Amino acid sequence: MGVKTPFHSYTFHFRSAIFKKKLRRDMNPEITITVEDESDTSPSRSYTVHFFDTHIFVTVTKTPSVVRKWVATTVYLRNRRRLFGQLVIGVAVQWNPYRGNDPPAHTLQLCVGCRCLIFQLSHATTVPLILRRFLLDETNTFVGIWNGSDQKKLEMEHGLDIHRLLDLRRYVETDEGDSLLTASVEAIVSECLGFEGVYLDQAISMSRWDAHHLSWEQVLQATVKAYVAFEIGKNQGAWRY
Secondary structure: OOOOOOOOOOEEEEEEEEEEEOOOOOOOOOOEEEEOOOOOOOOOOEEEEOOEEEEEEEEEOOHHHHHHHHHHHHHHHHHHOOOOOOOEEEEEEOOOOOOOOOOOOOEEEEEEOHHHHHHHHOOOOOOHHHHHHHOOOOOOOEEOOOOHHHHHHHHHHOOOOOOOOEEHHOOOOOOOOOEHHHHHHHHHHHHOOOOOOOOOOHHHOOOOOOOOOOOOOHHHHHHHHHHHHHHHHHOOOOOOO
């Protein structure tokens, strides 16, 4: 198991690289990432994002069969836990902001509980039917933060549609009842979850999301963005909106 190390340093154990490092000095130091498997021969790469006391298991892939398995497992867990009509999925989308006036989505992030999928759409040969059906399932509730362009980006090149993708900014309030519509992700997370320093770095947001191998910083930030949406949506009972 990796240990917390200073920024830009890592530890190595046996045949598998297990790293943990801070994203940036602006991100809370209790948010780190461990690399579990980055093998070039594997159809996916595996990470653990440590969000304070929560460990989020992350799968990064362009491979349709890996996506099928992830979605099938999510549906199985939903059915076993009898969450019909109450399953909340955190959603986030990344793209390259400098590719023309209206760039398409390069990654789709889905987060349910402590499981997160980062699907590299720009490198995928196809989008699995089970994912399309999952995104259109009216018994699921899909939530994000500052996601006004996400659905359009997914439809452009990938023909992906999501049933009623909610922007949580429109529903959450401060303890005093003030709107958080114009608040940053950091402020919304602080108000709704009580975690400080959940900062999304603009330079990472504007980096190359069509890269074959996403950086640790990209994986961590993409995961955090989807995870906090899931947590807020779940705590707020977003299926009632």
